[in-house]
Amino acid sequence: MxxxxxxxxxxxxxxxxxxxxxxxxxxxxxxxxxxxxxxxxxxxxxxxxxxxxxxxxxxxxxxxxxxxxxxxxxxxxxxxxxxxxxxxxxxxxxxxxxxxxxxxxxxxxxxxxxxxxxxxxxxxxxxxxxxxxxxxxxxxxxxxxxxxxxxxxxxxxxxxxxxxxxxxxxxxxxxxxxxxxxxxxxxxxxxxxxxxxxxxxxxxxxxxxxxxxxxxxxxxxxxxxxxxxxxxxxxxxxxxxxxxxxxxxxxxxxxxxxxxxxxxxxxxxxxxxxxxxxxxxxxxxxxxxxxxxxxxxxxxxxxxxxxxxxxxxxxxxxxxxxxxxxxxxxxxxxxxxxxxxxxxxxxxxxxxxxxxxxxxxxxxxxxxxxxxxxxxxxxxxxxxxxxxxxxxxxxxxxxxxxxxxHLARCAVNAETMQASRHYVKPTSSPKMIHIVGGGIGGMECARVLALRGHHPVIHERGERLGGVFVAAAQASYKDKMRDLLAWYERQMVQLNVDVRLSDEVRDITELDGPVVVATGSTPRTLPIPGIELAHEACDYLENPPAAQRVVVVGGGLTGCEVAYDAALEGRDVEIVEMADDLVAQKGVCLANSSYLREWFAWKQVPVHLETTLAGIARAEDAGLRVSCRHADGTTFVIEADAVVTATGYTPAPLARSGRGVRLVGDCNGVGNLRSVIWRAYDVAMKL
Missing domain, CATH: 3.20.20.70 (Aldolase class I)
Incomplete structure (x- = not known):
């Protein structure tokens, strides 16, 4: 000590x-x-x-x-x-x-x-x-x-x-x-x-x-x-x-x-x-x-x-x-x-x-x-x-x-207060089980499989484990999320999980035995003119441009956290959200959402509710002109240097769930960290 x-x-x-x-x-x-x-x-x-x-x-x-x-x-x-x-x-x-x-x-x-x-x-x-x-x-x-x-x-x-x-x-x-x-x-x-x-x-x-x-x-x-x-x-x-x-x-x-x-x-x-x-x-x-x-x-x-x-x-x-x-x-x-x-x-x-x-x-x-x-x-x-x-x-x-x-359960620990449902049961027939995707869902599944006595193999197309969680943990205040990512990476080493980086699987029929697909999701693309000029939220978090004026399209949790981090860095931020409130989504505790809403109000961050993005165009000064439309039909323009979209994700499974194939993580259904980890645990216990 x-x-x-x-x-x-x-x-x-x-x-x-x-x-x-x-x-x-x-x-x-x-x-x-x-x-x-x-x-x-x-x-x-x-x-x-x-x-x-x-x-x-x-x-x-x-x-x-x-x-x-x-x-x-x-x-x-x-x-x-x-x-x-x-x-x-x-x-x-x-x-x-x-x-x-x-x-x-x-x-x-x-x-x-x-x-x-x-x-x-x-x-x-x-x-x-x-x-x-x-x-x-x-x-x-x-x-x-x-x-x-x-x-x-x-x-x-x-x-x-x-x-x-x-x-x-x-x-x-x-x-x-x-x-x-x-x-x-x-x-x-x-x-x-x-x-x-x-x-x-x-x-x-x-x-x-x-x-x-x-x-x-x-x-x-x-x-x-x-x-x-x-x-x-x-x-x-x-x-x-x-x-x-x-x-x-x-x-x-x-x-x-x-x-x-x-x-x-x-x-x-x-x-x-x-x-x-x-x-x-x-x-x-x-x-x-x-x-x-x-x-x-x-x-x-x-x-x-x-x-x-x-x-x-x-x-x-x-x-x-x-x-x-x-x-x-x-x-x-x-x-x-x-x-x-x-x-x-x-x-x-x-x-x-x-x-x-x-x-x-x-x-x-x-x-x-x-x-x-x-x-x-x-x-x-x-x-x-x-x-x-x-x-x-x-x-x-x-x-x-x-x-x-059933309060007092835990997003990152599926066993907490759920001992009758989530517990590690040793397998009587160890198998090699392939996991396509090394995000949190893939690693949780591998962790539980290894504890049970199976031999999981993670195929990750990127150069490191973590998937979208790597981008989500980039913000300066998210040290605990980086700690969780490090904990999972350490678990893979301690449990001798076979991790294969830069290993993209395109066809699961090439893999022998049971397969777990954990290939995540893809960002939704808005069908509006100039959308190609915008940065998707995860891309922005990993490689933020040198932009002073930032418009964030989407006022859910992801968008608000992107805007919060940008504002902490001293950028001028505006939020465009089609709903009538920020973070209007199930599963986000009032303690978390009220902090963000009240912080934006305190710091006078412009928030445009009941507003949709109509288009993005280049401006004469090399900036961007962001066209927006209120629910009543009136329009306005925001001058910006960068636009970030946080408008949701769509599951992107490499293959459908079926005989010998299980889906975990966002490719099974876009959720939050809790749904990813608990689903991965459930799947690992049934293999």
């Missing part, structure tokens, strides 16, 4: 509890011990994932947040005693790893509850609303401190939560915590003043307009959270640790308006001065630890940082809070291990929180400790598998139901 990382592996204490090292796995929805969006029960799949993390040297492990009032079927968490008995039987197995376990409890979601189009239909139809109430009571689930618009939908508003409901929540926190303590759990975390969930909404002036003892002054707005902490301490004793999940600053300009790193703005939520006073108030109530980041659902990219956010994005604010309070502080949010170790050594924070890296590689801490950083499969901060709650203009949470019910 690199000596600079040593501070991460020093013991520390929370109250009277000693933790073996300073690496904390923070909560992620879907890694729950008592089920997620289903009837409460002891969840074996969640327990197995948590145990795997604990076996690989995490110091403190926190399962996914557990609502004390279950959104599904309206169950109170403390009522099902059997699951606590099941938990008690499992805890000695967990504790044998040397790790400690805190269970995170949440009061609920309030106006942040992710509304889907189906939920909108249930709520807006009085008959359906009444019929659905025993299963999903949206009025109860979405209740907030004051009447408020939902983060995701204008059709399902939040009513004001009542005092009797507040009392019920406090009681359930206390009783659930008592049962958890009896089951052998080491502590609890109150998902409280964090991310714009219900308890945070009570704390935030722009949401909480109450005039009773839960509104107005700072003491009143934080009263709900403080009463929960006191109730837990009364039920469990002072020696039972209680952590608070805490957003140091809200980074929020108002309802559905976040503030980006470096942006000058007026804080609508919690600023540093209020945060320090509130944290002291909560510590006085009995809080033993603050598990910190920043943001709200209105500024979601702080709590769920996409790849565009700076590394260690919350560290400065968390370290400042630490200066003013006397209990341990954990910092989470794109934390880099070396930077976390340095901050711990300097006593700026007490421990470092990590979440999604454990989904990509549950063993990453053990590998880090052993000096095997190159073997860590990296999280690329895409949210495609773990948290792809998607939102764009006119659409509520555009997410498949299976994804809503």
């Amino acid at each position: 690199n000596d600079t990382l040593a501070p991460l592996f020093e013991p520390w204490t929370i109250g009277s509890l000693t933790i073996k090292n300073r690496i904390v796995m923070t909560s992620m929805g879907g890694t729950d011990l008592f089920g997620w969006m289903e009837k409460n029960h002891f969840d074996r799949a969640g327990a197995e994932f948590l145990l795997e993390v604990a076996k690989h040297d995490a110091g403190l492990v926190l399962p996914g947040c557990q609502p004390v009032y279950n959104p599904m079927f309206g169950q109170w968490l403390h009522k099902n005693k059997k699951m606590y008995r099941d938990l008690a039987a499992w805890m000695p197995v967990f504790h044998a790893t040397g790790a400690k376990l805190f269970v995170q409890l949440t009061a609920g979601f309030g106006r942040s509850f992710t509304i889907s189009p189906l939920m909108e239909a249930l709520y807006t139809n009085p008959v359906l609303r009444a019929a659905a109430k025993p299963v999903m009571d949206l009025e109860r689930i979405c209740a907030a401190p004051s009447p408020s618009p939902n983060r995701w939908s204008d059709k399902v508003p939040s009513r004001e939560i009542t005092k009797p409901e507040i009392d019920q929540i406090i009681e359930s926190f206390a009783e659930s915590s008592r049962l958890l303590k009896e089951a052998g759990v080491d502590g609890v975390e109150v998902h409280a003043v964090h991310e714009g969930y219900l308890l945070d909404q009570f704390a935030l002036k722009y949401v909480n307009k109450r005039t009773d003892e839960y509104g107005g002054s700072l003491e009143n707005r934080y009263r709900f959270a403080a009463e929960i902490v006191r109730a837990i301490k009364r039920a469990c004793g002072d020696d039972f640790p209680v952590s608070i999940r805490y957003s140091v600053e809200s980074k929020t300009k108002g309802l559905r308006q976040g503030a980006l790193p470096g942006e000058q703005f007026v804080e609508a939520g919690r600023d540093m001065a209020e945060s320090i006073e509130a944290a002291r108030n909560l510590a006085d109530a009995g809080c033993d630890m603050f598990n910190c980041d920043n943001g709200t659902y209105d500024a979601w990219y702080w709590a769920h940082p996409p790849i565009y956010m700076p590394k260690n994005c919350n560290l400065g604010d968390v370290a400042e809070l630490r200066r003013h309070i006397d209990v341990p502080v954990v910092c989470a949010g794109r934390m880099e291990p070396a930077d976390a170790a340095a901050a711990i050594a300097e006593k700026r924070i007490d421990a470092a929180g990590f979440a999604r890296p454990f989904l990509a590689d549950p063993a990453w801490v053990s590998k880090l400790k052993a000096g095997r950083e190159a073997d860590i499969r990296p999280c690329i901060l895409c949210h495609n598998g773990c948290f792809n709650m998607c939102h764009y203009k006119g659409v509520a949470n555009d997410q498949d139901l299976m994804d809503s019910l």
Whole structure:
């Protein structure tokens, strides 16, 4: 292990509890011990994932947040005693790893509850609303401190939560915590003043307009959270640790308006001065630890940082809070291990929180400790598998139901939380299997085939592995994607995969045995005059021209990322998009898409929505004239030096799937990295 990382592996204490090292796995929805969006029960799949993390040297492990009032079927968490008995039987197995376990409890979601189009239909139809109430009571689930618009939908508003409901929540926190303590759990975390969930909404002036003892002054707005902490301490004793999940600053300009790193703005939520006073108030109530980041659902990219956010994005604010309070502080949010170790050594924070890296590689801490950083499969901060709650203009949470019910899966690791579907089964009849195409899909297929005992051969027509992913990883901020590409290339070497570069296969009948076709896709070409003057997005990323004025045609994720990178380089960028919003596509998390939309607005990048490209022509000054047409038929021209098209792709299979032939990657159907990797894994397991 690199000596600079040593501070991460020093013991520390929370109250009277000693933790073996300073690496904390923070909560992620879907890694729950008592089920997620289903009837409460002891969840074996969640327990197995948590145990795997604990076996690989995490110091403190926190399962996914557990609502004390279950959104599904309206169950109170403390009522099902059997699951606590099941938990008690499992805890000695967990504790044998040397790790400690805190269970995170949440009061609920309030106006942040992710509304889907189906939920909108249930709520807006009085008959359906009444019929659905025993299963999903949206009025109860979405209740907030004051009447408020939902983060995701204008059709399902939040009513004001009542005092009797507040009392019920406090009681359930206390009783659930008592049962958890009896089951052998080491502590609890109150998902409280964090991310714009219900308890945070009570704390935030722009949401909480109450005039009773839960509104107005700072003491009143934080009263709900403080009463929960006191109730837990009364039920469990002072020696039972209680952590608070805490957003140091809200980074929020108002309802559905976040503030980006470096942006000058007026804080609508919690600023540093209020945060320090509130944290002291909560510590006085009995809080033993603050598990910190920043943001709200209105500024979601702080709590769920996409790849565009700076590394260690919350560290400065968390370290400042630490200066003013006397209990341990954990910092989470794109934390880099070396930077976390340095901050711990300097006593700026007490421990470092990590979440999604454990989904990509549950063993990453053990590998880090052993000096095997190159073997860590990296999280690329895409949210495609773990948290792809998607939102764009006119659409509520555009997410498949299976994804809503199964969070905490991973785009780059098909096995995470899917052990019953994705697992390596050794073959009883090893074969040579030819893979045509050495992109991510081809390499994933080869990796799994090799682990099973087959002999994969990759035929790649280019001079290196990676396919289109090489271009996609070119942007300056995409270091994690370059790390993933390097990880795959290393896997090919370690598994002795036969890789044949500059080897173009034109006819698969020349190959003996099973064949996997992974030949990707081809860019769509717009049938407009002058299109030959444009650069396709991947070509532009790999060989950007010396162009100051750049027009990007296509405002989906690819186009927006091309425009973002060009703007970061100091180019003058304009975006032309035929839809009525940027990144109007399923599978892209709101944390990712809202960052891009708000960044372009902040930097005043011209965005032409509901606009199509009509033609490109050379200008007299050697530049280009880009003709565009609004949806109402009006036209305009943009002067440019380069045009980049990001208008989609078409599958380009070398051969059709059939007997002895399988398709993986975009040649099977254009998708994202998750669909490529999961499909490749499935195919490799069936050969």
